[in-house]
Amino acid sequence: MQHNQSDSAKPAGQGVGARVERKEDARHLHGKGQFVADMHMAELSEVAFLRSPLAHARIVGTTLPVEGAGRVVLRETMGDALDIVAESLLPTYQPSAQPPLAAGKVRFVGEPVAMAFAPTRAEAEDLAEAIEIEFDDLPVYASAEAAKAASADFIHEGWTHHNFLTLKADTRFDELAGQAKLVVHRSIDLARHCMVPMEGKAVLAYWDHQADMLVVCTATQVPHMIRTILAKCLGMDQGRVRVIAPDVGGAFGYKCVLQQEELCVAWLAKTHRKPFRYLEDRREHLIAGANTREHHYEMTAYADERGKILALDAHIVIDGGAYSVWPFTIGLEPGQAIGNLPGPYAFRGYRCVTECVATNKPAFVPYRGVARTGVCFAMELTMDAVARAVGREQWEVRLENLVPAELMPYVNVTNKHFDSGDYPASLLKAREMIGVDAVRERQRRVEPDGRLIGLGFATYTEQSAHGTSVFAAWGTPVIPGFDSATVRLTPDGGLEIRVGVHSHGQGMETSFAQIAHEILGIDISRIKLVHGDTAQTPYSTGTYASRSLVMSGGAVSRACKVLAPRIRHIGAHLIGARPEEVALADGRVLGPGGGVPISEVAQAWYLRPDRLPADVDPAGLETTTGFKPKVDTGAFTYATHAVTVAVDPETGHVEILDYVIVEDCGTMINPLIVEGQTYGGVAQGIGTALYEETPYDANGQPLASTLADYMLPGATEVPHMRIHHFETPSPHTEFGAKGMGEGGAIAPPAAIFNAVNDALKGLGAEVAHTPLTPRRLLEAIAEAEASRHRKAA
Incomplete structure (x- = not known):
């Protein structure tokens, strides 16, 4: 098994492996980037949207402002534009039709109902606010539980239940679960939150009269796919649609689907043969973009007396929001969840049911790590629970369960093809770097300020560059080749x-x-x-x-x-x-x-x-x-994160004291870029763990619509991180490279929660719901104390 250490000599010069500074940084650092907001055109009109104030209601009347004649658009005005429909070949899948503007009813707070355009954004907003919409309330399904219980007034006409999709897996479960000496169960939750790229949605469209074509300049990750679907929805030949993605200020998955606003602005340009632009503001993003990560897990692990897992039983419920997005469909999230839940572990018994439920919330969009942050969180918290049950160190039980290096390449219980790597080596290196013995000694000494010290680990795999066979199995309407x-x-x-x-x-x-x-x-x-x-x-x-x-x-x-x-x-x-x-x-x-x-x-x-x-x-x-790689099931990156925290049991504050990362993304083309991607991903993972959440009330109203309510980690919340690289080349790719853009965001919630639970074990408290706010932490401590009193009584 070949893996090169990060402290080995790296190539000088400019080729593969060289630490070359990014060429593109110069223009961005000097403010010379070209984003959609930087574009200027003669006769450009700015677009504003009137968005639904209700989560579920029928539209029974509309009054347009007199001063807006010809400058206000409703869905019925756009009769030649098709709804966005993401079909899937997966069994049990129910498609949804997402209109560019709400038609007949609204399905979440923030859904576009009408649009207005004017020479300035302020004028367009004034015009949009002058539109009067009369609604007739419908029952609101603000949670997956409420949606599953519905028997009438479904979110989509023609549906008889609210499950977008149900997937099932069962491999030798009964056989191997029956051999277990220990059964451990946990309920685990991830909160819904936003992606919050520096640049939100942004689209400018115009008609190129010389070329006789529609040109759409949009902040997207997928320009060719956007051209494909825009042409279809607008009834145009693809040869008459040109999509340009200029500089894009972050995306994280938010910009890899067709947005309603992209279709609306493109329709305006096609219809009026003039330029139009829409720029999402932060409040719109926090309301209409609250669309990811909301998972609930019921996890039951069946293990032997040493903590080796023999079988895993899981029930996953994903809150999918109101629509299935194009092109990945809502099936991507549950498909990734059921397939990647076992992670880097070698157990052979597996049973899992994954339900994706429609609710009156914004449509679920793939976010950095697509389901794997959730499954890593669930799997790693379960692994620590098993370790506590058998009285062993977290790292020892992980070592017992990880796929051994000598078995590589390895096909796991869900048919994931782990192409190369040494998972135990990453764990042992992280153990060494975090200094387990020193942390345990510090725990025994007790902190002078009363804070509790905890140590946490998380090991994961990242399926990167998966291709034709994988997406074909997920039934998506566009399959990469x-x-x-x-x-x-x-x-x-x-x-x-x-x-x-x-x-x-x-x-x-x-x-x-x-x-x-x-x-x-x-x-x-x-x-x-x-x-x-x-x-x-x-x-x-x-x-x-x-x-x-x-x-x-x-x-x-x-x-x-x-x-x-x-x-x-x-x-x-x-x-x-x-x-x-x-x-x-x-x-x-x-x-x-x-x-x-x-x-x-x-x-x-x-x-x-x-x-x-x-x-x-x-x-x-x-x-x-x-x-495309020789084997298109993906090149598997992997890593172990380890963290030490200090928990204040009086205030609920969590401080990250030390954070180490041991990762292997195969041959690194540029280690500087690899590390930048990893550090940025960890920052987002810390946000998932400790800060980010969009809660909803029973009426489906989002309760975090500004950055005063929606918390993000800043420079003072992101600790200094230490990183160590292995380089195990993939046998299936050029230079042995593997993808790693999502990896940094996958492990932090699991590692941090495991560290906090390690700190709280003396109190008998445990946390398993992101984000780990002081309130949630103090409630867990109070519940543990109340439980002790009940048992004593």
């Missing part, structure tokens, strides 16, 4: 790369240039990445699921490998050598008798063909090549 890249040598010897994925903070302009440099030797300052424009790039389903580096990066690698021999052939001819005698390095073709700059090779092809060899490849210095 090959990703393509075009590479082109420019006439002056630079390199242009075109890919269909799009960056929203991942550093693609740097990483893809490093891949090309590794093969062609061209300085990365002379390598330009073109992405985010359907008119200029090859088709890709886009950026999601930690896939871009593996898929499009793999295509860049393959395309450069196609181009390299063509460059060598021309260069060898120019220096009088045979092609097999020359190599590419430092921007030159080098041979036994000297070398020639690649720029001279390019000049020969484009400007001086009289200098070309007679047998030159007529395909020239440009190629488009596709790539």
Whole structure:
């Protein structure tokens, strides 16, 4: 088993493994980025939406302001636009039709009911607020439990129950559960919350009269897929729709589906042949974007006397909100949950039922880690509960259960193909870095201020770059296949790369240039990445699921490998050598008798063909090549996080004292970018653990509509983190790289809660509901004390 340590020598230069600073940072740090909000056009109108104040009601009357004639739009005005319908091939799936503007009824607070446009956003908002809507209240289903109990007035017409989907798995459960000596049960909850990217939704659309086409500039992760669905919903040929994603200020999954607002603004531009723009404000995001993470788990582990799990029984209920989104459908979340719940562990008995329930809340959207933050939280809290039940250290019981390195590659109980890695090694390294013995000694000494010290671990796998067979099994309407890249040598010897994925903070302009440099030797300052424009790039389903580096990066690698021999052939001819005698390095073709700059090779092809060899490849210095891994079930990244906390039992405050990460994402193209992604993910995971929540009252009203109510971790809440890398190359990808963009966000809630529960074990208290607010922590302590009194009585 090969895994290289982070403290080993790293390559100098600009190629694979080099710590190259991100090329794109310069323009962002100097305020020269180009976001949708930065765009200016003649006759641009700004769009504002009137949003529903009710969670579930019929629309029985509408009065439009006289001054808004021609500038206010309702659903009936948009008769030529189709509703958004995400079909699925999964059994039990019920589709929903999501209108661009509410039609006949509203289904969640914040749903767009009407839109208005004017020269300024303020004028558009005034116009929208002058619209009068009369509602007739319907029963509100503000929780999955309430929705499941409904017998009439369903959220969607034609439905007879509120389950979008129910999935089931059962593998040798009865056989292996019957052998258990110990049964441990826990109820575990994740709260609903938002993604909160720095830039919210943003879309500008206009009609290009010269090209006779609709142009939609939108902050999206998936420009090609947005073109596909916009063309369908607007009844247009895809060749007459161009989607451009400029700089995107964060996304995290929020921008990987078709938004109602994108369809509305595109319809305006198509209809009026003028430019229109919508920019989401923060309050709109917190209300209409409260759409992720809400899971409930009933977990029962069946184990032997040492804590080795033999079988797991789980019932998962996911609050899916009002609509199934396009293209991933609501099936993605329960599909990921039921498949990834076992995590990195080797038990063979498994039974799971996952229900996704429609409620009067915003539609559930994939968020960084897609279900895996939830399943890691549930699995790791259960693992700690088993450890406490058998009286062993948390790390010892994990070590007992992790897939051993010698069994790699390994196919687990849900048919996940773990391609490579050493899971126990990551746990043991995290144990060493966090200093278990020192933490236990500190616990025994007792803190002078009365705070309680706790230690927590969480180990997880991240299924990255999963492809055709996986998405086909989930029945999604769009299924990823090959990703393509075009590479082109420019006439002056630079390199242009075109890919269909799009960056929203991942550093693609740097990483893809490093891949090309590794093969062609061209300085990365002379390598330009073109992405985010359907008119200029090859088709890709886009950026999601930690896939871009593996898929499009793999295509860049393959395309450069196609181009390299063509460059060598021309260069060898120019220096009088045979092609097999020359190599590419430092921007030159080098041979036994000297070398020639690649720029001279390019000049020969484009400007001086009289200098070309007679047998030159007529395909020239440009190629488009596709790539997907040899096994498309995913390249599995993994990591162990360990954390030490101090808990104040009087105030409920939790302080993170130490945080360590031991991760393996295969060969790192750029360790700086890997670490930046990991640190950012951990910050989001800390938000999930301790701060972020959108609660709802019984009427479906969101109770956190401003950043005074919706808490986010800031610089003072994110601790210094220590990270250690293993590098176990994947056997299925270019350079052995694995995706890792989501991983940092998966483990923190589990690790932090396990640390807090470790601190509270002397009090008999336990917490299992995010976020871990002081109120929840103090309630758990009070409940434990009351329980002790009841038992004593």
